[in-house]
Structures are given as C-alpha cells and as structure tokens.
Amino acid sequence: MTFDFEPLAPASFLERAGRVYADRLAVIDGDARFTYRQLLERAQRLAGGLAALGVGPGDRVAVLAPNTHVLLEAHFGVPFAGAVLVALNIRLAANELSYIIDHSGARVLIYDRELEALAREVAARAGADVKLVCAGSAGGPNEYELLLGGADPLQRPVSDERGMLAINYTSGTTGKPKGVMYHHRGAYLQALAMALHTRLDSDSRYLWTLPMFHCNGWCFPWAVTAAGAVHVCLRRVDATAIWNHLRRGGITHLCGAPTVVTMLAWHEEANQGRLSRPVRIATGGAPPTPTLLARMGELGLDMMHLYGLTETFGPAVICDWRSEWSELPMAEQARLKARQGVANVIAQAVRVIDDTGADVPADGMALGEIALRGNNLMLGYYRDEEATRGACPDGWFRSGDVGVMHPDGYIELKDRTKDVIISGGENIASVEVEQALATHPAVLESAVVAAPDEKWGEVPVAFVTLKENVSAGAAELVAHVSGVLARYKVPKRIVFGALPRTATGKIQKFILRERAKDS
C-alpha cells in the first residue's frame, strides 16, 4: 500500500490562499476590493454558476475581458467547474474571435460590458448557440454577479494533472490561430517557478499590465495567488496610470512586453526620477535593447529578462542574474541582460540545434533554432495533430526562434527564423541591426525586415519611430549604424513612423515586409 498523491493543479493555490490569507487583500480592481476568502468563494460560485448553465467537465468556457477581477476569477472558477478556460484576445476582430469560439467549441462566453458590441457580434457569427454572460453593471443587470449570487459553491476535483486546463490561441502574425492546450501540471509548476524567480511573497503587489489572455498572463494569476500577494487589475495599458501605481500604489512587480517597458521608460512621468522602492519588471517577447536596460536601471526598475512562447506556458527561459555581474560596467551588464538566458528552475535545459537536430557549438556565434522540452510544454495544438507533430518532430519543441548558445550556457536570440535577412548569402539577424539603431539617442524603437533586391537577393530595410521632440534624418541613422556594423548589415532604406503591432504588442513584421517591397 502507498498513500494517494494529490494532482498538481494551479487552481488549488487559491484553495490554500483562501484559508491562509483569508482576510488579506487579494484583488484591487478600480474601486472593488476582494479578500482571498472572497476570491475563493467567488471562484467557487462561478464554478457552481457555470455548472448550472450546463457546463460539464472538459467543456470549454470563453472569457472576453480586459485585466479585470472577472478574468482573474475565471482562472480559478473555470477549472473548479472541471472546465477548460479559453481567454480571448480582446483586440482581435469579431471574425477571428468567432473562429476561436467555433474551433474551441465553447458554448458559454463571459464578457466585459465594455466589449458588449464585440461579444454580441462574435456570438452572432458563431456556428452554434453561445450563452452570453455580461459582467458589468452600467445601466442593465450584472448577469455575471447574478450568476455568482444564485449559485452554490462548487469545486470539482482534478482527476488527471495532465488533463486540459486552458486553451490559449496563438496571436500568430499570419495564418489561423492555433489552440495551445495547457495542462494543470505544467501551469502549477510554471507558477511556482515564476513565484520563485521573481521573488513574490505575501507582501508583494502585482500590477496587471501583461494581458491575462496572453499565455494566461504567463501563469501569474496562479503564481501571485500561490504567494498570497495582491493582484492589482488594470483595464488598459496607460503609462500615466502605471506610473501612478508605481509611485503611489505600492507596486512591487509587473510584467510586460518590451514595447510597454519602452513606453514607460521615456514617458514624461519617468522624468520625476528614481522610484523610492525597487520594482521588479519581467519582460519577454523580444530582446530589450541595451539602451532600454540602462534607462530602466536609472529609474530604479529592476528588469528581469525572460523568454518563452505560448507553447511553453510563457517564460521557460530566464536571464538568471549573478550578483557579481552588477559590479560590471553598465554596457557589459546590458549585454549580459539582453541574453534570454537559461531554463527556469522547473524547465528542462534549453537547446540551440541545427537542421539535423544536433546542438550547435556553444560559442556564442553559431546560429541554430531554440528547442525546448519539459513539464512546461503544452499538450499539443487543440484539434490539430499535424501542427503538433510538426512543432515537435522528435520530442523537442521547435520555437521558430533563431539564436546562439554562449559558452556559459546562456542562449541569446538572434531572430525569428522567418525574420532572418539573407543578403548576398550572408545571414543578417534583424535584431542586431535594431540594437545598433537603438544606440542612437533619437531612436525610440525600430524594426528591420528584408526587402527583395535584384543584386543581393534581400537587403535590410529599417522602420523607425523617433522619440518625441527630437529629430534625425535617414542619412544620420545610416551613418550611425555604419559606425558599428558591417556594411552589408546597414539598412538600405529607412522609413519613419509608428510600427504596426499585434494585440499583445508584438511588431507585425509581415506587414512591414509588404511595405518594404513598395518602399
């Protein structure tokens, strides 16, 4: 005889927090405040309400909401109902969303009143009947609160820790979105890893700048709850509001794409100087430039650089910082921190491999594809065996990102596979050119893509956004880059203006490639 073991399931962190941190603040959302006892009860009532709507184990429940307490509650209430959470990207169009509703087979859609018109259109376009539940009270009844108020608390046990917890649809830059299936075990372990690496504890306050619909907010709904910290909800990413939270709201942690961090770094509020207490900012999605890293240090913002994909529950890789590195010159620190890093504490060692699946030399030079594996790897793509097989031909998940392995075991991304520019037979990592541009004081951000060229095959073209109240011409920027990079890497053309982005803030290079053809 042996004792039973308990399935690893991240919603169980709320069960613990509801007891241990019962009377402590769990959520701040505008004027609303909930303790952990209340958050647990609300999640259990949400589960009961969903069951009353006919949601059974394994059924999918979609939520269309900004970073509100409703979406946070769904991260616990939906699994408590034994169901699968589909957190929808609120910046998608109705036809994209109805595709996801149809593909996931969700029959319940909880939405924020702000998004009422979009939700109704999505439901109207969907192939099957979708039960709509509106959260918000402006004018009409708050259906979501009525659902909770009329429900009995419910918490269905998790029978299989490798069972489905959520489906996160990739906000791919091209093609139909794919449904990445998360399992309980992976989210549980990833949440512990995030809490440990970012040093969350019961005195932390986490600001919800990263969308919860993006890789389930990198598993922070569960990590923050495991730590008993406070969730500070935020409906939209607004630099003034964020600076207000940082300076006066006691925030200790936030996550965000580099574009969000860039916006904060050069916002006028930043000019009021260094924060009185350090704030830890975890950023991933694209390598932050050395210039940005240096700026954040001046502001008292402690940047952690992370890397991962939807398929790996967010950050599988962290730039694990050595305290001795803090003694190095700032430029050297920035160079080290621009690297994506090493596997997090619960992940399997990350690899950089060639076309045959063999490791490239760990010399910081040889380019290869980043490959990942471990407990924080998805179950696969929902209803898409072929794509699943393609992503993982030999057990190792192919990220589509190109990078190098440094001699100390840290990886550094050089580009997306498809963003590499091949000019005269030489590979040019677009990121390298972007980093060179970022060292010019007038450049806020840039994106470099390939344009077709009769002589060279492809040439680099740069799209650049300048900081406010400064100016620089194309010739000046070209001269600047020529000073630091080989001639074939220097942009052949420079185009000024705002950069097109995905809903999660990623720059849409496929649009820029189209523009580059015509520029």
Next chain:
Amino acid sequence: MTFDFEPLAPASFLERAGRVYADRLAVIDGDARFTYRQLLERAQRLAGGLAALGVGPGDRVAVLAPNTHVLLEAHFGVPFAGAVLVALNIRLAANELSYIIDHSGARVLIYDRELEALAREVAARAGADVKLVCAGSAGGPNEYELLLGGADPLQRPVSDERGMLAINYTSGTTGKPKGVMYHHRGAYLQALAMALHTRLDSDSRYLWTLPMFHCNGWCFPWAVTAAGAVHVCLRRVDATAIWNHLRRGGITHLCGAPTVVTMLAWHEEANQGRLSRPVRIATGGAPPTPTLLARMGELGLDMMHLYGLTETFGPAVICDWRSEWSELPMAEQARLKARQGVANVIAQAVRVIDDTGADVPADGMALGEIALRGNNLMLGYYRDEEATRGACPDGWFRSGDVGVMHPDGYIELKDRTKDVIISGGENIASVEVEQALATHPAVLESAVVAAPDEKWGEVPVAFVTLKENVSAGAAELVAHVSGVLARYKVPKRIVFGALPRTATGKIQKFILRERAKDS
C-alpha cells in the same frame, strides 16, 4: 499525440545548477571548495563508482557521515545511480545501525573516517556482506576519492517520479526504527516549497546545522541547489563555530531544532549584539518558547517556525508570517509565532481531527490529532505494511501530535499524544507547562512529564535546566507557574539537571517518565 513529460526528481536540480551556476561556489567544507560544475561531476562520478561496485537501480546505499560534502554528494550521486539513499544517524549505536543496514538491505556503506570504528563494527554485525568505502585521508588512502577518480560519470534517468529516492529511519523514542520511504516527486516539490518559503536565491549561504541524515536535511540539499546557493558544511553543532559563521561567514540561512537555537541564543557570543545582516533561521521539532522568540528578534535572527515529521519530508506546515503582525507587541508576536501554522505551498491543508476522523472545532481550544496528506507524504514504511496502514487508516496520516485549530486556520501543537498528562480527568498539555516555566528568567529549558499518582492518576513533574550563572529553587519556579496556570497544571515536583536527548536533539520523555516514577 502529446508531448512527454519530465519526471519530477530533485537530483535534477543539480543538473541545472551544474550548467547555470557552473563556476559559482556550491560547497564550502572546511578548506575544501567545489563549484556547481564540480559538484555535478562529483555526483555523476559517485554514481559511476557505485555502479562499478555493482549497485543497480533500486539498490540501497547507506552513508554514515556528519554534514560533509560527501553526504551532500550522496543526495545526488545515489539517485543518479538509480539507487536509494539511506542516510544514517551518526549518533546511533552499532547495533541500532546494523539493524538499519539489515532492514534496508544496503550492501554499500560509505562512511566518514571519523566514524571508522563505528562503521567497521556495524559492518561486522550486519547479516550480509557490506562493502565499506571510507571518505577521508588521515593516514590511509581516501577510498571515496579513489572511487570517484576511477569512475565514469553516470546519470541513470528516473523512470517513475513516485519511485523510491531515499529511506529515512525514524529516530523514534521507543521501539525499532521504521524506514520512511521518500519518493522523487515529494522531495522535488518539498524542495521548491522550502526554497520559496525561506526565500533562498543564488546569493544565499546556507549553514548545515541541521543533520542531513534527518529527513534528508528537510530536503535542503535539493532546495539550496535548486536556488544555486552555497552549502556551508559543518561537522558538528558548536555554538562558537556557528556564531563565527554568522558574524563573519556571510551566512543567510540555517535550520535547527529549538534546542540548537536555544544554545545559540544564550551563548556568550550572542552578547556581542545584533547581527549586521538578518539571518533566517527555520526551526521545527518542538514549539519554540515565546521567550526564545523574543530573544532571537533582539539578535537579528529572523525565526521561521515550521512543523512536520519524517513521514512528511520535514516541514509540511509553516507559520506563514503576516507583515502586519510585525506591528504587534512582542508578546503577541511571540504568541502568533509559537503556532505551527498552515500547510506549506505544495502541501494539502492540514487538519486537526478527533477519534472518529472528524475535524475538531476551529476554536483554538478543542484538542485533536494533527493529520496530514499530500504530495509530501511518504510512500509508506519500508517492509512494514502493517505500520503503514496503522499510520494512515483512511488516507490521512496520523502524526501522533495533539493540537488545536485556531479560527484563522493555523494549527498549534499542544503535545505528543503520549505526552499528554491526565490528572484528575483533566488533560494537561506538557508544552503549556513548559512554556510557563520558560517565562522565568533563570530557566534555559524544561520538560514536563506525567508521574503516577494514587489520588489523581497522574501529576505533572518538571525536569529543568537552568541558564549558566543563575540560580532558582524549586519553590520559586512552582510559585512562578502558579501565577500563570491553573493549579492542577502546576508541577508537583521539580528536578534540576541536563535533559536526555535523542540523536536529533529531541528530549527523550520516556526516560524522564521513568525517572519521574522514582523521583
């Protein structure tokens, strides 16, 4: 198709540390220093060496050593060989140890040269041939180093995360020791929980005051390694040496029984005042007295109170501290911190239950038995189905400890089941009387047990150790306790002198009960 998952196994933390923290210091042991790269290689060579000795998957390997790098390496090298670690309590007698060797079926015994005579006697008494491997070089060849030097690195994969990792023999106060079987999954999760709760990171230095043979050092061999912190080995618990490490060795963390902490608190080195940097001390095994907690606060030692048993991989329960409690008067803080607390982040909620298995009221008054369950529960007792069944009649492990559940969900131990004194039909928790004695300024520590009494059935008798250079008579202590406790709880007799202890520092009340009969 779904992706494979990786078994949870704590030795894998060294695989990661060996890459990520390769050139950072892993171990300080006297004059010896090893980096994480070296520690990984040594563990892999130990595995290879064991395999060369014929150790196969599932075989048991015993180690008899104080807290040295050898015993630390065994926590990785033995599982790398696919084998099961039996870390022996070095304070046991030869016949007790040979019983454990025979019961576990270990055929290899690695020992520290300091313990050569004991190891040889154990091997001579054992029922089967035991291969001895001596670690240490005083005079003769260092067999352990020769074994490592001649071996190829080996790391056998873990196929079943619920497979056996270690057997820890309980240092029970009576009867034959029972072999508590640890599984990989439990130790992995418990290590993460310990790292998270004690806030270990790659700048931490952990001092090995807690024996590694005791619940595998509560899983800190793996927790400290997961964090990339430094292991500072310590052959024996010596207050002067420990204070030296605290004041000059950069120590940030240590664990120890309250008796160890008590020794530190009133040692003359403590009089040199508060530490310049805070040190986190985790203590469990018996509730620290309010007096001790107050003293530690003055010294800059941040006490964490934990609770668990060998059967629960050590601390399944932690007194999770609220920062708002730090604003309370010291006496109130001490009262809160003397409670054992709540389930740790990976454990299932702890219960206090009556004889029928039902929860007692959460009123801080009703006594019941502490019951535990979750991933950090043993597989069972090795080769003892009956004892396993008895310990866990309904899936909940019965701790044998008596306590109460407070309204806020924190448990507080009142006594061992068998240490409760029943006087005139009233239950007296011996701990309560001991805490009352501890508030007298002359008392260093005490143990209260039942003595048979014709009139009352049992009466409490106190065994007391006074601090150095102070004096107090029995009448004075009786008067002191009478001022704070009900009359029937006041010791009927007081006996002065040192207290008998088990090898892990627990007071042996069964000896005192014998003495109390005659006193």
